[in-house]
Amino acid sequence: MTSRRFKIVSSILICLFLFINSSNAQDTSSDKHIEVALRMIGHQILLSAEDSTSRVLPIVKENNQYRIQFESELVFDPEYLVSTVNRIVKETGITKNYIVEMVHCETTDVIYSFEMTNLAKSDIIPCQGRVQPKSCYNLVFTILEVGDINDEPNLGVYSIIGLFLLVFSTTLFLWKRSNTRNNNPNLIPLGAYYFDKQNTELIIDHQKIELTSKEADLLLLLYNAANTTVERDVILNIVWGDEGDYIGRTVDVFISKLRKKLEFDSKVKIVNVRGVGYKLVMDV
Structure with a gap:
């Protein structure tokens, strides 16, 4: 950011x-x-x-x-x-x-x-x-x-002053927004995104992308083990537990949904480790 x-x-x-x-x-x-x-x-x-x-x-x-x-x-x-x-x-x-x-x-x-x-x-x-x-x-x-x-009035000087004020106010706004986010424990930096684990949503620029509770749990699990493969059985056990409301391809379906919602930043990827599980690849 x-x-x-x-x-x-x-x-x-x-x-x-x-x-x-x-x-x-x-x-x-x-x-x-x-x-x-x-x-x-x-x-x-x-x-x-x-x-x-x-x-x-x-x-x-x-x-x-x-x-x-x-x-x-x-x-x-x-x-x-x-x-x-x-x-x-x-x-x-x-x-x-x-x-x-x-x-x-x-x-x-x-x-x-x-x-x-x-x-x-x-x-x-x-x-x-x-x-x-x-x-x-x-x-x-x-x-x-x-x-x-x-x-006709010469507006050149006033226009230059206005542009300087625009630069200053924009920088100040971005700095305040950055500080606010950095001080919020519920906001996790995720490449170009912020992951709001409390409100279960992704934030990029001014856009908010809603996540289901399972998508948020899955993303948080992968984030906590970023750049490390998380086995499929571990994902099922932690995210779904004993609910029993899943089938063999449930993890694959939710991974696909998360990839779609993370497509605005090509540097954040969820990689399939064949026969083992999934890995969130990103700079940490």
Whole structure:
């Protein structure tokens, strides 16, 4: 039973490990999604500058900040920049709270910037009518920590905590159940089973298998002589005594019934020793 408890707890821990890995994979997928959206923005900015040949360079990420770099110098229209960024961000759903900055490559001065959040009256957009001169610019896109993507709560942390609690509670439950059984003198460990000699039943996992009084007496006799052959006459004398309500094949019939009820654990076997009797074979 200890091995069974170990397997259950191990399975839960494996699920927890896979969940954490899955969460990490989702984070990576989210980054890729954001980068694709930002490259779309970069592409539109180049087209608005009548540049259809220059490349948008690889996106550089630092924490929650993404930097779009361009291969060539460009000119940008702030009004077009605001509308383009807002449209693509909305279409791709990457966030609802962000700051956009157009930064000069050499001086690192912020030439133009604006802020968008999903809070009422919090959109900060400066004058948009001044077209900026042709130069080397980087677009810095910062995702704010006000709310999550699509306003959906991030349940990853809570799910991990829940799984840890599940592992703990399952282990505690199995430990308590094991202690309860180990302290009960009427419960006999029998491979994967527990043999309840008082209630004449076998217990495996959550299943209870009823035994007749004779089946219980026979099983207890074989258990007490585990891995040792018990002669047929001894079995008849101890289990049936002077009752006289048996025939020649009575022992064989009851042995067959016990084998059927012990079939869930292949390591517990009742072996026929031809011409002598029967033997319960198990690890003791």
